[in-house]
Each structure stands twice: as C-alpha cells, then as structure tokens.
Amino acid sequence: AARAASLGLQAVQVDGNDVMAVFQQAGELVTHIRQGGGPRLLHAHTYRVKGHVSVDLAAYRDPAELEAALKTDPMRRAREAFVTAGGDSAQLDRIEAEADAEVAQSMRDADAAPWPDPATAYTDIQTTGEGQWF
Incomplete structure (x- = not known):
C-alpha cells in the first residue's frame, strides 16, 4: 500500500483471508473505477x-506461525460463514469432491499428453526489441 501511495495510487487494505470482505472491497473499487474514479489498488x-514450489517443505517456518495462519484459512472461514448462515455443508462437500475429481482428471490428462515439440520453444514469446531476443 505504501508503494502504491508513493506512485500516487490510492490503495485500500483488506483482510485477504476474509472472502466476503475481499468481495465487498473489490466490488466497491470496481464501481469506483468504472465511474471514472481512476485506478486503485486492493x-x-x-x-x-x-x-513457493512443491519441493519447498517450508522447514524454515515456525510451526506455531503456520498453525496460527491455518486458523484463518480463507476456505475454512468461508465454509464456516456459509454453514452458519444456513448453508448446506453436504452441498459444499459435493462441490469440493467434484473440484478434486476435475483437478485429478486434468493431472491425468496432462501426464498422458505428448511432450511439446522442442522446435516451438522459442515461438510466441513476447519481445520489445527487433529480431531474436536471446
């Protein structure tokens, strides 16, 4: 937010683990921008x-810090809010199972796909100069 301010850009801060707060703030910013209010940063x-990657086991993290962060997990908080408001927990379980199955199928499809042609490695690469970029 401070960096945005240094560029003359107004920033709004929000608890990124609160799905509804993000939804509300994002909606307000989009409305503001669409009304000609200029750019904003959320x-x-x-x-x-x-x-950062699957092989990073994050052994450098304090387990207590991670445990505290998991208590504010946005998916968990959103699920709790949905159920507290009268939502059907079983419906969420079905949606999650469908999403898990879709991801698993996508992984199988990717594993079964042929490797790309190495000759295409340098195609469709953005360049800002003339000729080859390397």
Whole structure:
C-alpha cells in the first residue's frame, strides 16, 4: 500500500483471508473505477501456507506461525460463514469432491499428453526489441 501511495495510487487494505470482505472491497473499487474514479489498488493481506514450489517443505517456518495462519484459512472461514448462515455443508462437500475429481482428471490428462515439440520453444514469446531476443 505504501508503494502504491508513493506512485500516487490510492490503495485500500483488506483482510485477504476474509472472502466476503475481499468481495465487498473489490466490488466497491470496481464501481469506483468504472465511474471514472481512476485506478486503485486492493492490498489483500494473507499468508502463504505452502512453499513457493512443491519441493519447498517450508522447514524454515515456525510451526506455531503456520498453525496460527491455518486458523484463518480463507476456505475454512468461508465454509464456516456459509454453514452458519444456513448453508448446506453436504452441498459444499459435493462441490469440493467434484473440484478434486476435475483437478485429478486434468493431472491425468496432462501426464498422458505428448511432450511439446522442442522446435516451438522459442515461438510466441513476447519481445520489445527487433529480431531474436536471446
């Protein structure tokens, strides 16, 4: 947010682990922008609970810090709010199972797909100069 301000850009901060707060703030900013109010930045504060890549086991993290962060997990909080408001927990379970199955099928499809042709490795690459970029 401070960096945005240094560029003359107004920033709004929100708890990025609160799905409804993000939804509300994003909606307000979009309305403001669409009405000609100029660009805005939505700074959603959150916590990355996993490493940058799958092999990063995040052994450098304090387990207590991770445990505290997991208590504010946005999916968990959204589910609790939905159920508290009278939503059907079983419906969420079905949606989650369908999403898991879709991801698993996509992974199988990707594993079964042929490797790309190495000759295409340098096609469709953006360049800002003339000729080859390397």
